[in-house]
Amino acid sequence: MVLKQKQIYCHPDLCIGCRICANACALAREGEANPRLGRINIRQNLFERYEYQELCRHCDDPPCLDACMVGCIEKDAYTGIVTNDDSCVGCWMCVMVCPYGSMRRDLIKQMAVKCDQCKDREGPVCVDVCPTGALVFKEREDTPEDPFFTGPAVT
């Protein structure tokens, strides 16, 4: 049985680029104000006029998982959440392959950090602090309620 997966979505139109999400994430996870360690990041360019939210999609087939050479990234079969652990060696392969730019580097510990949807907390902190409601945490609409194949196909 697969749980209906939840995901952090973003409305880019509502994002004002205040980066409080990144800082709150770092504060919740690392205990210090340091947006670079936020698992979410707002890439803003005031001259090219965009705010892009680098946040983990917890892909069905995560490229970071495939690329990780020590196997420290895994996808929970039940919740669908992709996590890494501290056996990371800092090779940054996952950073390179992530199509959404959502793997972050902790340069002091030499380890990749990634979003785990604050699974030990009641809802992701970035969603809680977002002042405009640009970030929302809701069920994925594209996961099927009942898996189409229930077992090995028999003809």
Add this chain to the structure above:
Amino acid sequence: MEEKRPLCVNAIVNLTERTVELTETPEEIIRQFVGGRGLNMYYLYKYLKPQADPLSPDNVLILGTGILTGTLSPNSGRHNVTCKSPESGIIGDANIGGFLGPEMRFAGFDRLIILGKADKPVYLYLENGKIEIRDASDYWGLLCSETEAKFKYDLGSDIEVQSIGPAGENLVRFACTRYGVKNAAGRTGTGAVWGSKNLKAVVARGTCGLPIENPQAMIEKYIELRDYLKESKVINVLGRVGTPLLYDVSNYLGAIRTHNSQQTVFFDTLNAEEVHKHVDKMLGCYGCVVHCRHRNTLGGEGPEYTTEVLLGANIGVADTGKMIDLNNIVNDLGLDVSSTGTYIAWAIELFEKGYLTEETSGRILRFGDYNMSRQLIYDIAYRRGLGDTLAEGSRLVEKFGPETADFLIAIKGLPQSDPHDVRYLKGFALGIATSSRGADHLRSRPTLEILDLPPSFTTQIYGEAVDPNPTSYQSKSRVVYFSETIYAVVDCMGICKFICHGFNSPRNLNYDHFRELTRLATGLEFSKEDLHSIGRRVIDQERLINYQEKGITRKDDTLPARYFNDPMPSARAKGSYISHEGFNKMLDEYYELCGWDKDGKLLPGRIDELNRLRDIKEHKREG
């Protein structure tokens, strides 16, 4: 085990000798001045040689973050840029939002104290507790936007840049420093001081982070305060249309500075709904819950209410698109909007009155001429022809004759930033007259005056019933005294004034909130009384520097002659003017509240206290 990061790390950068020295501010001093504007003033007093020429290497340039800058406090993206002003000759101080302040702290520095002068263009690069003085010859001459874009191209997109534009390089006395497209440390000509030190930019990449005393409680506090602030009506409106919402109100009252304050009513074309047709999106600075910054469709950001009036009504440009165009140009050149608009309007009136002629100025100056104004703005920034003359700012009074000062809307040598004609609201008038950096509304504007609040309510806010009639001279000194103190504290905190109690709503963050936020972020305990006395100490420190540098006393706490002599011509405010008698009475009361003598000087006891604090030695730090 790593040692705990001190509360305030200062880097003393000597550009002449190319040395960097780190010091820690002792806790004793932090308890007296907190940070931001307060500590900047303390260090200005400590390092500035009396009577130094503002554009010489002797001037001291300070970039200082507030004690809450970069923490999870709402709207905590601000820092102060402080020096001796080349425009007014007294303190120069400007508060700027954006992301550089937090990034400086994340890079390991709370304050930069820049001394001397580099022999060629340089920029400062801050990363991981280290400062490099790097060559900036590739960036010299570029516009603000080009400078920042080139830095991001050369050094990576995750840096933050504050820079000067051509105006600062050419030592225009009212040049500003800029972060991003529009955020500016605008007033008092700080950009010219950067230019005089050959400092093009400060670039920061913050990888160190900032320790927070109580992270979980801080997150909860942020959420609580955000929800509290978002209930405020005025914050909601500011988030939707920004400051232009005030234009309509002032215009209805008949208090828009129009044609160099010769008139007070202007066209509806600059109303918020018209401006909003040119807006793509609203943006926020670091940690912002208000988001009042417009991204406009003409390629820039803004306009603010100030810009609308000073580059619109004041010089007679009624077309919304053209006004926004002027706004974008001024921003990119790195000029202070308030001063630029005031000087252009003044020059036009000088032309009307015959002090300037077509031969001396090389053109015909008249109100409403967009092309002329546009050209003149470029000429000022690049110091060409008449622009070269105007770039000297309020010092031109000496050139054109003392009587021309009567129609320059400036106090203590600094043009008025508030687009509101203060002849109607007496509290506003006292505020700009006594403000420590010249005619400026961000020091003490008691905005609530406009709301006709009942005495029961004003007692709650100000601790004393205040006459609800905005045109009365009664008890207005109390309002100004209260406002300037809390604004000084909010500047020390590094928080935006838009969420400060009393600036535009009586229910925003007050001393109690600041106390709690400082406790959660740093562990320092302040009482409400402590914070109040810190605000007073900062204002007294500024007063002392002003007295030392230019002998600022009662004679300088005055208003432009036009506000005393000419009654307002139209609408509801028609006939209002400031009476000398009423004004002097307000001033007497105000000095008494401040604990100054009748001439507006500090008492000797206070001067001794400030001198004693100045002489306290600092710990050096290994860099």
